[in-house]
Structure formats: C-alpha cells, structure tokens
Amino acid sequence: MSADFKSHVLLRDEKGFLGIPxxxxxxxxxxxxxxxxxxxxxxxxASLPLGVAAGIALLILTGLQGGLPLWLRLTxxxxxxxxxxxxxxxxxxxxxxxxxxxxxxxxxxxDSIQIFAPAETEVIPDLHEWMLFTSPTEADSGDGLAxxxxxxEDV
Amino acid sequence: xxxxxxxxxxxxxxTLHATEEGVATLxxxxxxxxxxxxGSARFVCWQMPATLDDKIGAVGATLQATAEPGRAQLLMEYxxxxxxxxxxxxxxRALCGMALWSExxxxxxxxxxxxxxxxxxxxxxxxxxxxxxxxVRDGVIPxxxxxxxxxxxxxWTILSSYEFNPTTWNFFRPLPVLLxxxxxxxxxxxxxxxxDRNAGIxxxxxxxxxxxxxxxxxxxxxxxxxxxxxxxxxxxxxxNQGDRLHTVSLHIAVAADDLETLRERAAAIxxxxxxxxxxxxxxxxxxARAVSCxxxxxxxxxxxxxxxxxxxxxxxxxxxxxxxYRKLAATDGVLRGEAVGAxxxxxxxxxxxxxxxxxxxxxSSGYGKTFALNCYLTREYAENGIAFDLLEPMGxxxxxxxxxxxxxxxxxxxxxxxxxxxxxxPTLLEQKNHTIxxxxxxxxxxxxxxxxxxxxxxxxxxxLELVFSGFSDLSRVTPDLSPTCDVICxxxxxxxxxxxxxxxxxxxxQEIAGLCTGSGPWAGFLNGTTNxxxxxxxRDRIGPRVFSFHDLExxxxxQALAYTQVLSAIRRDSLIDETPRIIAVDEVYRLMRHPSLLxxxxxxxxxxxxxxxxxxxxxxxxxxxxxxxxxxx
Numbered sequence: 001m002s003a004d005f006k007s008h009v010l011l012r013d014e015k016g017f018l019g020i021p022x023x024x025x026x027x028x029x030x031x032x033x034x035x036x037x038x039x040x041x042x043x044x045x046a047s048l049p050l051g052v053a054a055g056i057a058l059l060i061l062t063g064l065q066g067g068l069p070l071w072l073r074l075t076x077x078x079x080x081x082x083x084x085x086x087x088x089x090x091x092x093x094x095x096x097x098x099x100x101x102x103x104x105x106x107x108x109x110x111d112s113i114q115i116f117a118p119a120e121t122e123v124i125p126d127l128h129e130w131m132l133f134t135s136p137t138e139a140d141s142g143d144g145l146a147x148x149x150x151x152x153e154d155v
Numbered sequence: 156x157x158x159x160x161x162x163x164x165x166x167x168x169x170t171l172h173a174t175e176e177g178v179a180t181l182x183x184x185x186x187x188x189x190x191x192x193x194g195s196a197r198f199v200c201w202q203m204p205a206t207l208d209d210k211i212g213a214v215g216a217t218l219q220a221t222a223e224p225g226r227a228q229l230l231m232e233y234x235x236x237x238x239x240x241x242x243x244x245x246x247x248r249a250l251c252g253m254a255l256w257s258e259x260x261x262x263x264x265x266x267x268x269x270x271x272x273x274x275x276x277x278x279x280x281x282x283x284x285x286x287x288x289x290x291v292r293d294g295v296i297p298x299x300x301x302x303x304x305x306x307x308x309x310x311w312t313i314l315s316s317y318e319f320n321p322t323t324w325n326f327f328r329p330l331p332v333l334l335x336x337x338x339x340x341x342x343x344x345x346x347x348x349x350x351d352r353n354a355g356i357x358x359x360x361x362x363x364x365x366x367x368x369x370x371x372x373x374x375x376x377x378x379x380x381x382x383x384x385x386x387x388x389x390x391x392x393x394x395n396q397g398d399r400l401h402t403v404s405l406h407i408a409v410a411a412d413d414l415e416t417l418r419e420r421a422a423a424i425x426x427x428x429x430x431x432x433x434x435x436x437x438x439x440x441x442x443a444r445a446v447s448c449x450x451x452x453x454x455x456x457x458x459x460x461x462x463x464x465x466x467x468x469x470x471x472x473x474x475x476x477x478x479x480y481r482k483l484a485a486t487d488g489v490l491r492g493e494a495v496g497a498x499x500x501x502x503x504x505x506x507x508x509x510x511x512x513x514x515x516x517x518x519s520s521g522y523g524k525t526f527a528l529n530c531y532l533t534r535e536y537a538e539n540g541i542a543f544d545l546l547e548p549m550g551x552x553x554x555x556x557x558x559x560x561x562x563x564x565x566x567x568x569x570x571x572x573x574x575x576x577x578x579x580x581p582t583l584l585e586q587k588n589h590t591i592x593x594x595x596x597x598x599x600x601x602x603x604x605x606x607x608x609x610x611x612x613x614x615x616x617x618x619l620e621l622v623f624s625g626f627s628d629l630s631r632v633t634p635d636l637s638p639t640c641d642v643i644c645x646x647x648x649x650x651x652x653x654x655x656x657x658x659x660x661x662x663x664x665q666e667i668a669g670l671c672t673g674s675g676p677w678a679g680f681l682n683g684t685t686n687x688x689x690x691x692x693x694r695d696r697i698g699p700r701v702f703s704f705h706d707l708e709x710x711x712x713x714q715a716l717a718y719t720q721v722l723s724a725i726r727r728d729s730l731i732d733e734t735p736r737i738i739a740v741d742e743v744y745r746l747m748r749h750p751s752l753l754x755x756x757x758x759x760x761x762x763x764x765x766x767x768x769x770x771x772x773x774x775x776x777x778x779x780x781x782x783x784x785x786x787x788x
Contacts, residue, residue, distance in 0.1 A: 002323045002324060002325035002473070003182075003323070003324050003325075003467075003469050003470045003472075003473055004321065004322070004323050004324075005319050005320065005321055005322060005323075005324055005431070005466065005470055006321060006386035006387075006389060006390055006466075006470075007321055007379075007382060007383055007386045008319075008383075008464060008465060009359050009362060009383070009386055009387045009390045009400075009465050010358055010359070010362060010402075010465045011362070012362060012365055012366065012369075012383075013379060013383065014366070014369050014377065014379070014380055015373070015375075015377040015379055015380065022369075066317055066433075066435030066436075067316075067317020067318060067433075067435055067460075067462035068317070068435070068460055068462070072460060076438075076439055076440050076441055077438075077439060079439070079440050080291075080438070080439025080440045081439075083439075083440060083443075084291070084439075087290065107440060107443045107444070108290060108291045108443055109288065109290060109302075110288065110289040110290065110291070110299060110443060110446060111288055112283045112284075112285055112286050112287055112288070112289070115283075115446055115447055115450050115452075116281065116282075116283035116284065116449070116450045117450070117451075118161070118280035118281070118451070119158075119159045119160060119161045119254065119280070119281075119451035
C-alpha cells in the first residue's frame with residue numbers, strides 16, 4: 001500500500017519567463033516601476049537606472065533557495081550575526097544592538113532543561129464537583145461527603 | 156491557548172504486517188486516526204544508542220544466585236552470547252512520541268491512539284534530544300556544540316524539509332531507510348495545521364480556479380499548471396472521501412562525535428531522501444529555533460519560516476512509518492529470536508500479566524518450531540527459574556532433559572501403564588466425566604446422543620461412583636489405591652435394575668473389557684496401577700519434566716490417552732499454587748483429533764491461565780490450536 005505525493009496544492013507556481021515564475025516577475029516589475037516613479041520626482045536622469053536596478057534586485061532577492069527567499073535568508077543571517085556577537089559579549093555593541101532590536105538573546109544559549117521541559121500532561125480532576133453518598137436516601141437530604149478546599153471551621 | 160499533551164508510543168515491528176493486505180490495513184488505521192486530528196500535532200521518533208548491558212547484568216546476577224550447575228552453565232553461555240552479540244553490533248532503541256494540541260482529555264487521546272496504532276500509548280514526557288548546554292556554531296557545517304564539559308556529548312545539526320517531490324511513499328520508503336542507516340538521529344513530523352474539511356476544499360478550489368484562469372490566457376504549453384490542477388483534483392477527491400488536509404514539515408536532527416562525520420552524515424541523509432523531499436541545512440538562528448521541533452513547543456512559538464507542505468490524511472499516515480521500526484525493544488524477558496531483516500534480538504516478557512498468556516506456535520514441518528520451543532524452555536528455566544512440562548511426540552525432549560539433568564519420562568506401549576481411574580479432579584462428577592472421556596476414546600464412540608448411549612453413560616458413571624464410594628476424600632486416592640479397569644468392568648457387568656439395562660451394562664462391560672483388560676489391545680497400557688510418577692508426592696515445587704511419546708507413535712489412540720493423562724496430572728497440580736509454569740504441547744493435533752479430548756484441553760487451558768500456567772500449543776495448523784486457546788481464555 002502506498003500513496004503518490006502531490007505537488008503543493010495550496011500554492012500557485014505558474015510558468016513564467018526564463019524559468020522565473022510570473023508572480024516574481026510581476027513583483028519585480030511593479031517594484032521597479034514604483035522606484036522609477038518615486039525617484040523621478042528627485043532626479044529624472046537617475047530614475048530609469050535606479051528603477052531597473054530595483055527591479056533586478058527584487059528579482060534576485062525573491063529567488064528561492066532551501067524554500068526561503070534570499071531576502072529572508074539575508075535577514076536571518078544578519079540576525080544570526082548580531083546574536084552570535086551578543087552571545088559572546090552581551091554588554092558589547094552587538095549585545096546592545098540586538099537588545100534594542102528585541103532579538104531573543106538567549107536563543108543561542110541552548111539549555112536542554114528549558115527547551116525540553118515537559119508539557120503539562122497531568123490532568124487533575126476537580127473533585128469539588130463530586131459528592132459521596134453511602135446510601136441513596138442521603139441524596140435527598142444532601143448529607144453526602146463533599147470535597148472542600150480547606151478545613152471547615154468548627155460550628 | 157490550547158494545551159499540549161505529550162505521549163509515548165511503543166514502536167512495533169512492521170515486518171509482522173509485511174503483506175500487501177497487512178500494510179493496507181495499517182495505512183487505513185493510521186489514516187482514520189489522522190482524519191480525527193483537529194488541531195496541531197507532532198510526531199517524533201528518536202533513535203538512541205542502546206546496549207544489552209541490562210540483560211547481561213541480569214543474567215550475571217542470576218548466575219551468581221543459582222546453585223544448580225546445569226542452569227549456571229547455561230547462564231554463562233547465554234551471557235557470553237549476549238556479550239558477543241553486543242560487541243559486533245551498534246544497537247539502537249527507537250522511541251516514538253506524539254504531541255497533540257487539543258482540549259481533549261489525554262487519556263482519551265491515548266486510548267484513541269492505542270486503538271488506531273494497535274500499540275501501547277501513554278501520556279508521558281518526551282526524552283530530551285540532548286542534555287546540558289549547547290551553542291549554535293558555524294564551521295565545516297552549522298551545528299550545535301556542547302558547552303562546558305563535553306562528557307561524551309555529541310555535535311548536532313538539523314535539516315528541515317522545504318519541498319516534497321511527486322513520488323510514491325510507502326511504509327518502507329523513504330523514512331525507514333533513514334532509520335536503517337543506524338545513525339543517532341531524531342525525525343520530527345510537524346503538523347502545525349489541519350484544515351477544516353470545507354476550508355480545505357475551498358482553498359484547493361480557489362487554486363484550481365486561479366490556474367484555470369491562467370491557462371485560459373496561455374497560448375503555449377504549461378505542464379506544471381496542468382499537473383497542479385490534476386493534483387488539486389486528486390486531493391479534492393481524497394478529501395471528499397473523508398480525508399483531511401494537513402500541512403506538514405519534516406525535521407531531522409543528526410548527531411556525530413566530530414564535525415567532519417556530522418557533515419558526512421547530513422550529506423548522506425540529504426542525498427538518500429532527495430528523491431522524496433528536499434532538505435535544507437538549518438543555520439544560525441533557524442538552527443537554534445529548529446531544536447524546539449523536538450520538544451512540546453508549538454510551531455508558532457518556534458517561529459520557523461513556513462515551508463510546510465499540504466498532504467492528505469492517507470499521505471500523512473505513511474509519514475508515521477517510523478512507528479513500525481522499534482529496533483532494540485525492552486530487554487526484560489527472554490530472547491525469542493531476531494527481528495526480520497534488522498538483526499536485532501527480540502526479547503519478550505510474557506509474565507507481566509497477573510494471569511498467564513497462552514501461546515500458539517504455528518509453522519510448516521521443518522521450520523524450527525520444536526527447536527525454538529527447546530530454546531525457549533531452556534532460557535525461561537535458566538534465566539527466570541520458570542519450570543516447565545514438555546509433552547512431545549518425537550523424542551527430541553531428550554536434549555532438554557540432558558541439558559538440565561531432568562527426569563525424562565518416555566511413554567511406552569509395553570512398559571508404561573496409565574490407569575484411567577487415577578484421580579485427576581477434586582470432585583467425583585469431574586472425575587467421572589474425565590474417566591468416561593477416556594473410555595469413549597478407547598471405544599471410538601461417544602456415550603451420548605442416543606437412548607442406548609445415554610444409558611451406557613449412566614451405567615458407567617454408576618460403576619465409577621460405586622468404586623470410588625469407598626474413599627471419603629478423593630484427593631487421598633493415590634495411584635496405588637485407584638481401582639483398575641477390570642474392577643470397573645466387574646462392577647459394571649453387575650449393574651442394571653431390569654433385564655434390558657442389565658444386558659446393556661453387561662455388553663458395555665464386555666466391550667470395555669475386550670479392549671482394556673486381559674489380552675485386549677490396550678490392556679497393558681490401561682489396566683493396572685500407574686507406574687509413572689505424576690504425583691506431587693508432598694513436594695513444595697515440581698521441577699521441569701519432559702514427557703516423550705515417540706514410542707507410542709504407531710498407536711494414535713494410545714498417544715492421545717497418554718497426552719490426556721499427563722495433562723490431567725499437570726492440571727491437577729496446577730490448581731495447588733500460582734507459581735508460573737510452562738506447559739508445552741508439541742504436535743497438539745494428535746490430542747485434538749479425538750473429539751472427546753478436545754473439551755478437556757479447552758477446560759485445561761482455562762485452568763492453566765488463571766493459575767499462571769502458560770500453555771504453549773505447537774502445531775502445523777493454526778486452526779486447531781487457536782480454537783483451544785481462544786475458547787480457553
């Protein structure tokens with residue numbers, strides 16, 4: 001008995017141009033166009049090369065490797081670089097930058113007791129819901145034994 | 156926030172299901188469980204180094220304690236055998252765990268998994284992937300390095316899946332291949348999301364619609380989109396058949412003593428699984444986060460980038476394949492054999508239950524049932540001191556008897572006498588029925604079912620009552636006091652209160668006498684005082700005994716009678732205490748082809764079970780033996 005695994009049925013991965021999917025091409029074109037439009041207000045000569053560069057940069061940065069786009073991998077690499085520095089010297093420059101960016105400083109110091117701490121699997125039944133009777137007649141008068149949270153005061 | 160409950164699952168041996176029908180049933184059961192998933196879940200399989208040290212230590216302790224030279228010699232050999240096995244192997248023990256993020260009572264979840272996976276499941280903490288403090292490091296490979304005193308701790312690295320290829324999965328590939336590599340590793344199948352049925356259908360239908368729009372505007376060939384639509388439709392069909400849509404990611408943690416080996420192992424795993432899924436070497440922050448995949452921390456808390464893959468329940472079921480590879484199981488109990496293909500010794504302790512567990516061993520002639528039985532009995536006796544009674548028809552019992560210097564009882568048509576009137580039961584009614592059963596077997600006909608037969612049964616019962624009436628306590632009737640067959644025939648021939656019943660009694664007495672007394676074919680075997688010591692004789696404990704029936708092979712009726720009398724004596728003694736004992740009956744069909752003895756065997760199986768006496772029924776056909784055990788328990 002077996003099963004044939006399918007392609008990703010929740011993601012679109014259409015044919016594009018030169019092996020680049022349409023969605024990345026569109027993103028690069030829109031991004032490049034936006035940069036071109038914005039830069040044009042400041043400098044019309046530089047707008048075209050900057051727009052093209054932005055488009056190419058977007059195309060490269062959205063390239064996937066290991067299931068992750070390049071921009072994400074670069075971000076993690078930068079964070080990792082800061083965290084490594086912070087782990088070596090928490091009070092140093094890297095440590096201060098990392099803490100100002102709210103990076104998890106203790107992430108690089110792996111303590112098995114904390115990471116593999118047991119989950120709360122024990123279920124304690126609430127015994128207060130129950131009342132114990134020694135005979136059915138006690139139920140009528142409510143004279144059964146009940147679980148209490150603390151000793152009752154003497155009457 | 157939904158609470159998390161962790162469970163430990165007892166891995167089983169998938170080779171026991173290794174038929175087309177077996178694995179189909181397994182996948183069906185796993186799929187049914189996956190369909191019930193409502194929230195997140197995580198399955199982890201740890202492959203930890205294991206040794207036979209506990210077993211070797213236990214055998215050594217028994218060796219020190221035993222005073223019997225035969226047992227001591229065998230124990231020494233067993234210990235050497237275990238040590239030799241260990242020196243030539245690198246054993247691993249598989250542990251499996253499941254974490255469920257659910258409001259459901261953990262006991263109910265464990266019961267559901269026990270039923271679905273047909274293996275032991277209990278709510279329990281998970282073992283840690285590593286111990287002590289570690290740090291993320293780069294080097295020849297991004298890895299986790301121990302800090303402080305290494306203490307033999309290993310380097311770890313983690314690989315995460317990001318793409319699944321359209322290939323065929325089954326219970327034997329690809330995940331079990333990883334486990335067969337015998338590396339110290341852990342495999343995590345993270346299931347962060349299970350779609351509600353309608354939500355899953357909607358999501359897939361939206362994708363189909365988008366592709367259709369795209370294809371409508373494409374003039375050339377776009378095989379990827381066409382294939383994607385086909386896959387989506389297949390997924391929809393499976394969901395409409397009851398499956399759920401789950402998102403899944405796979406993480407593999409592998410360890411090594413040095414970084415170069417770690418790099419090689421990571422590369423080997425990536426290459427081995429490339430045809431099924433692609434793995435990414437985690438690095439830096441992602442490596443630190445991925446460690447928590449082997450804990451009960453939720454995927455959201457771990458915060459890895461989403462590279463999950465959608466699978467249906469029947470696909471997810473195959474990802475739980477590591478559950479079927481237990482490698483070295485617990486070493487308590489005795490060695491029963493070797494796991495098929497894995498070269499792992501299999502130990503089994505069948506005495507955990509308060510009552511005995513009967514066993515049925517079935518196999519074709521020459522497949523080693525008798526040899527395995529001899530091995531098992533000697534191991535149970537040598538290692539645990541559990542005595543046994545071996546009843547076998549071929550004379551092989553001599554080997555076991557010689558190994559321990561045990562009494563070897565050889566039944567012989569000429570030299571042995573087994574009196575059917577020997578007291579085997581505590582009440583007269585049971586004793587009467589037992590003796591009548593023996594006479595029925597001798598005569599080859601039942602004393603019931605017709606008017607004459609019923610009268611005959613009544614008369615024979617009356618004769619037995621008369622001969623036993625002289626004893627106030629049946630339990631004090633020793634074999635030398637038991638009435639013999641000729642006495643029964645004499646008493647029987649004088650019974651009857653009218654001419655017709657007198658004639659019937661006389662005829663029956665003559666029939667029995669013709670077979671069991673004088674020069675009758677079974678006179679030597681049945682008519683006389685039992686000359687085999689089957690009694691307890693005041694002993695606190697009866698040691699192991701071996702009964703061989705090979706000298707009776709030419710006469711199946713004699714053989715059946717001898718089996719019955721010996722088993723009856725064992726049954727009688729087993730009522731006295733609850734000391735574990737094994738009663739092994741080889742070639743049980745020889746007993747069962749006589750219908751009157753079948754009920755006896757079923758009854759004996761019941762008594763044995765409650766008194767912690769294990770019945771091992773060895774046969775060439777499973778039908779006979781399973782009938783006895785199933786009806787006897």
